[in-house]
Amino acid sequence: MVIESTLFYWKIKDGYELDFTIGSGFPSFASYDHPYIYGTPALEFPDLIKVAVHGGQECDPDTRTWGAAAPVNEGTAMLMRYLKEWIKSTFGDRIDWDEGPVMSQSCLYSMTPDGDFVIDFLGGEFNEDVVIAGGFSGHGFKMAPVVGRMLVDLALGGKAAAALWEEELKHFKVRRFEGNPRGNVIGFEDQVRISSRL
Ligand SMILES: Cc1cc2nc3c(=O)[nH]c(=O)nc-3n(C[C@H](O)[C@H](O)[C@H](O)COP(=O)(O)OP(=O)(O)OC[C@H]3O[C@@H](n4cnc5c(N)ncnc54)[C@H](O)[C@@H]3O)c2cc1C
Known part of the structure; x- marks a missing residue:
């Protein structure tokens, strides 16, 4: 959104x-x-x-x-x-x-539905060849240095590098909303709901 x-x-x-x-x-x-x-x-x-x-x-x-x-x-x-x-x-x-x-x-x-970022491999026919980052939901600027580091690692190191960031990346999967429209339900959820009404 x-x-x-x-x-x-x-x-x-x-x-x-x-x-x-x-x-x-x-x-x-x-x-x-x-x-x-x-x-x-x-x-x-x-x-x-x-x-x-x-x-x-x-x-x-x-x-x-x-x-x-x-x-x-x-x-x-x-x-x-x-x-x-x-x-x-x-x-x-x-x-x-x-x-x-x-x-x-x-x-x-x-905005993503849960206010969390999307950082992942695109998957599908592109598999690990395309890395995506987006949906920063109004709070991505301060994270730019570490997001940049992750993207470089993913682009250069593929799945092997993703293992280094496993803990972080599991929150940011592009497919987390499949069968679970709320994604990572955290405090921002209410904010997103309220924001969309105003
Ligand atoms: C009003 C406002 C306040 C914010 N305040 C904060 C804050 O306090 N703290 C915080 O952490 N974050 C804040 N953010 C969020 C933060 O700015 C974004 O999360 C962050 O900029 C997203 O980074 P990005 O690289 O995904 O996108 P962007 O920064 O939007 O970068 C995308 C770039 O792609 C370029 N582009 C687009 N289309 C094309 C094209 N077809 N070809 C070539 N280039 C293209 C654009 O010109 C742009 O330079 C705020 C955002 C807004 C709007």
Whole structure:
């Protein structure tokens, strides 16, 4: 499933800019609640931090609107209220939450039913000759170094190399949904269900 997600940038109030920089130790963060909120330090744009909800609305990538803000409906309006409350209770008056985000961006997540990645040999007539990796479900970036390492090993070493990664790869099999549409049922399952409703 493809999800269109809208992320938001919020203005840091005058005098607090340094508090939200990496140099001051401000982290990338995730709040594993419903909804799941995440954010990053002031980095991409001066004096703005990214705080957004993980997830979004199901969409067709070929006909997506590219609207920075998803169509406003009851769900998105509720989310915005929740985001403001969360920012207020977490960062107090150091962020201009009341005025709302100063910027938004639209992007896509390729979601698997369980939120886990797909990393495997394609199988079938291609057997081990084709290695696939995808369905990173909005949390693949941080894993890029180790995923890259696995893909190199699989591409160069075939099944012998796969044995080295057996423990990891068993979660990421492309055929795990055959006869088991929920795949690896873990905490993200609820998030996927909720995200697809909003
Ligand atoms: C808004 C947003 C926030 C995110 N936040 C986080 C986060 O905080 N932490 C985290 O870990 N992950 C995050 N992610 C997820 C992370 O970005 C993805 O999981 C990761 O980028 C997926 O890597 P990929 O290589 O599979 O795909 P991509 O990074 O999408 O790379 C695919 C590449 O293929 C190219 N391509 C496509 N079609 C063709 C073609 N026909 N020919 C040639 N090239 C082509 C594309 O241009 C692109 O460069 C976020 C994603 C989004 C959208």
